[in-house]
Amino acid sequence: MYKNNLKMILTPVIIALAVVAGMFINSLFIRKDFHNKQELFLPVQGSKLDMVLNMVDHSYVDSVDIRKIEEEAIGGIIKDLDPHTVYIPAREMERVNEDMQGNFGGIGVQFYKFRDTVTVIKVVPGGPSEEAGVQDGDRIVKVNDTVVAGVKMNDSRIMGMLRGELGTDVNVTLVRRGAGQPIEKTITRGSIPVKSVDVAYMVNDTTGYVKVNTFGMNTYDEFMAALKSLENQGMKKLIVDLRSNVGGILPIAIKMINEFLPAQSLILYTQGKASPRSDYYSNGKGSYQQLPLVIMIDENSASASEIFAGAIQDNDRGTIVGRRSFGKGLVQEQRILPDGSALRLTVARYYIPSGRSIQRPYDKGKNEYYGDLSNRIRHGELEEKDSIHFDEKLKYQTLGGRTVYGGGGIMPDVFVPVDTNGVSKYLIDLRRTMLLYDYTFDFMDRHRADLKDMKDYKEILAYLKKFDLVGDMADYAAKNGLKRDNKGMRESYEIIRTNLEAYIARDVLDNDGLYPVFGRIDTTLQRAVKE
Known part of the structure; x- marks a missing residue:
């Protein structure tokens, strides 16, 4: 009896031990096999x-x-690094570099989606589309075998179809006002310039104006050509508009600043953990060292734009007009990765001549950092200079002894609040619904033959005097879903009229028509002219 009980007790134990032993022996083989496989793919070196x-x-x-x-x-x-260290996937690199390189492969048209149809605003002079016979006002209804009219297709996809490798062909089908049948064109893609100087013109008999939208590879050459043209027209004073210019290539900006400073003037210095201090001085060879200078900035002027404005301000070389700039004082290097992607890595901070850094704090995270503009608006900074407060510990002196501040952008010498006069709900609704743009295209379709050969914006304005543009536009808007608002029309009449004239002038003369017309109601520009 005892032996039987013992046998009953020991048998399960023995079986369990056998199973465990078997698993142990098997695991030895598995581990050996695993280690053999592991040796095949684990890097000998690496993180x-x-x-x-x-x-x-x-x-x-x-x-x-x-x-x-x-x-x-x-x-x-x-x-969790700074807000300006970014990774750029390979698929986005071509687009990202276009502004910096100053060109891309395309057909050479500016277009706007008008009633779900790609409408050519302007054919680039000398470009592939002009050579192929495309005209302003043409509707592109098909690209290769893809219908692009009457379908919900975003602009980026359409641009992707029109752009491509230099020398390749793209087939487009056009509808032209007055033509009975669609027109088919084969266009060979060419190098299309991306201008970084939007416009240069004489505001009055002695004051030249240049609008710079970025600092790219070709910006210096464009800028100098613009200054030479203005000089030939009698320029005695220069306004450089850097509003909404978010920066670009630092050496290009330095080269442009050099044109205005006497020899051995500090432009900026950079310094970082792995980047020893580097000082940048003017060489005294600039062509416009004595030219009276005004720089215009706003809350969207950043990086190289702030270096430009800061170097001029700290050297007491000119007057800064507008509103406090963005506040980006970090230097990035773009480092290309093996698959064609890139890392724009912050490697240093830059300091303008007074020794101040204009970088805004970013210790509260990226959302707070990029939401700063909303906070500025809420606090009334864009409307009241007194709402802006600087840390007294970040006080610096310009070359001439004026007080300036670091830690949050460039504060202009002359503050100009955002202009809210004449802004009605009706105007806001017109802009929100894009009806101002749509009416402009409708007007151009009806009057293109009269306008297309005009060469000066003043000639266009003289022609437009005979039209009740605001009333006609209001009728058009009412037919397209926005109720006529006579009170709002009266309140915003000057802005609406100027907008319509400017858009029509742009459709005829591009930016050479747009900016001079808008300039008549640009309060910041008008103040800059007085300085």
Whole structure:
């Protein structure tokens, strides 16, 4: 009896021990096999991140897109760095570099989606479309075999279809006012310039105006050509408009600043953990060292624009007019990665001549950083100079002893509040619904033959005097869903009329028509002229 009980007790134990022993022996073989496999794919050298990616790629139970995982991992690595260190995927690099390089492969048209139809605003002079016979006002209804009219297609997709490698062909089908049948054109893509100087013209008999929208590879040459043209027209004073210019290539901006400063004037210096201090001085060879100078900035002027304005301000070389700038004082280097993507890595801070950094704090995170403009608006900064407060610990002196402040953008010498006079709900609704633009196209379709050969914006304005543009536009808007508002029309009459005249002038003369007309109600420009 006892032996039987003992047998009953020991048998399960023995079986369990056998199973455990078997599992142990098997695990030895599995581990050996695992180590053999591991040796095949684990990097001999590399970081922990490299090893994890390698393990996932080779050994994870399911198939995964390792490239997607890498892209997301990079975002995670840099997300808590400064707001201007960014990763640029390879698919976006071409678009990102276009402004800097100053050209792209395309057909050479400016277009606008008018009633779900791609309408050519302006054919680039000397470009592929002009050579192929495309005209202002043409509607593009098909690109190759894809219908683009009457369908919900975003602008970026349409641009992607029209742009492409230099020398390649694209077939477009056009509808032209007055033509009985659609017109088919084969256009060979060419190099289309991306201008960084929007316009240069004489505001009055002695004051020249230049609008610079970015600092790209061709900006210096465009800028100097513009100044030479203005000089030939009698320029004795210059206004450089850097409003909404978010920066660009730093050496280009330095080269432009050099044109206005006497020899051995400090323009800026840069310094970082791995970047020893580098000072940048003017060489005294600038062509416009004595020319009276005004720089216009606003809350969207950033980076190289702020260097430009700050160098002029700190050297007491000119007058800064407008509103406080963005506040970006970090230097990025673009480093290309093996797959064609890039990392724009912050490597240094820049300091303008007084020694101040204009970088805004970013210790509260990127959302707070980029939401700063909304905070400025709420606090009334765009309307009242007195709402702006600087840290007295960040007080500096210009070359001539004037007080300036660091830590949050360039404060202009002459503050000009945002102009809200004449802004009615009706005007806001017109802009929101894009009806001002739509009416302009409708007007141009009816009067293009009269306007297309005009060469000066003053000639266009004289022609437009005979039209009740505001009343006609209001009728058009009412037919398209926006109720006529006579009170709002009276309140905003000058702004609406000027907008319509400017858009029509743009359709005829591009920016040479747009900016001079808008300039008549631009309060910041009018103040700059007086300085």
